[in-house]
Amino acid sequence: MKKIKAALLSYGMSGKVFQAPFLELHPGFELLGSWERSKKLIQEDYPHVKSYATIDEVLNSEAELVVVNTPIDTHFEYAKRVLEAGKHAIVEKAFTATLAEAEELAALAKAKGLKLAVFQNRRWDSDLKTVRQILLDGVLGEIVEAEFHFDRYNPLLSPKVHKETVNSGSGVLKDLGPHIIDQALYLFGLPKSVFADIRTTRENSVVDDWIDIVLFYPEIRVRLKAGFFVREANPAYVVHGKKGSFLKYRGDIQEDELKLMKKPNLTDWGTEPLDKEGFLHTEIDGRIMHGKIPTLQGNYYDFFDGVYHAIANDTEEPVTAQDGVNVMRIIDAAIQSNAEKRVVEL
Structure with missing residues (x-):
């Protein structure tokens, strides 16, 4: 099974509770680490991963998939940078702050041939x-x-x-x-x-x-x-x-x-x-x-399994960017x- 290298943009509740455990569980993902601004906590739970000091370190890393799990008003800026860096993305809900932002991200991912999934785990x-x-x-x-x-x-x-x-x-x-x-x-x-x-x-x-x-x-x-x-x-x-x-x-x-x-x-x-x-x-x-x-x-595992197959086998994301656009509508x-x-x- 191809391993997809993944990184997080935050290790608060979302990263610690909803993201990292399933990326670790899935045999198709390799968790590289997380961007951590002040508290450095991810290595306490996953000693083998890295704590990145800046988003640039994440974007310049080997990560093929980046999880944008920061505050909602930052989703558009960070997700756009992730896609422009040529990496696939999972974006936490709400997808963006506005409909226009959601539409722009969906169009950007499509233009670059990248997978963009919205984390609607519910x-x-x-x-x-x-x-x-x-x-x-x-x-x-x-x-x-x-x-x-x-x-x-x-x-x-x-x-x-x-x-x-x-x-x-x-x-x-x-x-x-x-x-x-x-x-x-x-x-x-x-x-x-x-x-x-x-x-x-x-x-x-x-x-x-x-x-x-x-x-x-x-x-x-x-x-x-x-x-x-x-x-x-x-x-x-x-x-x-x-x-x-x-x-x-x-x-x-x-x-x-x-x-x-x-x-x-x-x-x-x-x-x-x-x-x-x-x-x-x-x-x-x-x-x-x-x-x-x-x-x-x-089982939220099924979302991550869907993301894995979307990237590895070019299938549709389990929750698509268009789904995110529709919620913002x-x-x-x-x-x-x-x-x-x-x-x-x-």
């Missing part, structure tokens, strides 16, 4: 995989509406300064929003129009921290919500069809396990506890089905809708 959550299978099985009949939540109870401001200061990448719309927006587009495609209500609810907050977005399809309505004052969780996924309904509370364990420094594997990784199973109430062949449904296994439309208090056509 497509490989156990929750979303199960919802998708329910839709593929058609057991709900024609879908009428869906509602996705990414809620938390956390009234305190983040200690991460870039998340709580006004900049082109701050706010929950571009932090948690891309997860549920991408999931909606993954399952239902691009809508015809968008309506959004965007608010600031936490004391002393200067960035948006509550969103309510409605995606209008010809026959379906999809509602996306995220906020920081949900002490009693709503179901993360609610889908209603003309034959039945499916409800699923958020139960994917991967992030929590990774934060505990547990190493991912290819056997039982991403297996939810049974008490998190979703609830299906529908009619199948004249028989009423009313009960819990086993949850599919999640929704975000731009949501900002316009909130400002103008109207439905915005795409």
